[in-house]
Amino acid sequence: MDGRIVRGAGMLALAAVVGTGLAQAQTAAADDKTRQLYQARCAMCHGADGVPKPVAKTAASFADPAWAPTAEAIVAVVTDGKGTKMPKFKGRLTPEEIQALAGFLLRLKDAPKP
Secondary structure, three states, X not given: OOHHHHHHHHHHHHHHHHHHHHHHHHHHHHHHHHHHHHHHHOHHHHOOOOOXXXXXXXXXXXXXXXXXXXXXXXXXXXXXXXXXXXXXXXXXXXXXXXXXXXXHHHHHOOOOOO
């Protein structure tokens, strides 16, 4: 077998591993940013762990495995608000931040419980 092919394949494999590590680091940074956004904008009512505080006692528990909205439904509620207590965040958060929050909320129910 030609040595150049073997070296080329090795470099390709190395690039894939490095690329995967970089993607994982970027995902972790994005998750951390979204977690901070949740803490700043949502946790005061919905709780740090997704379990509503008394002020939002009628809100869904994001930590409940039975809670199963679609990402689109979450985006709609965060964007446009709901009822008199859930404010709309359209114009206060970017569509990308709202989409990231939807994904974060869907992952909360699968998070390990202490």
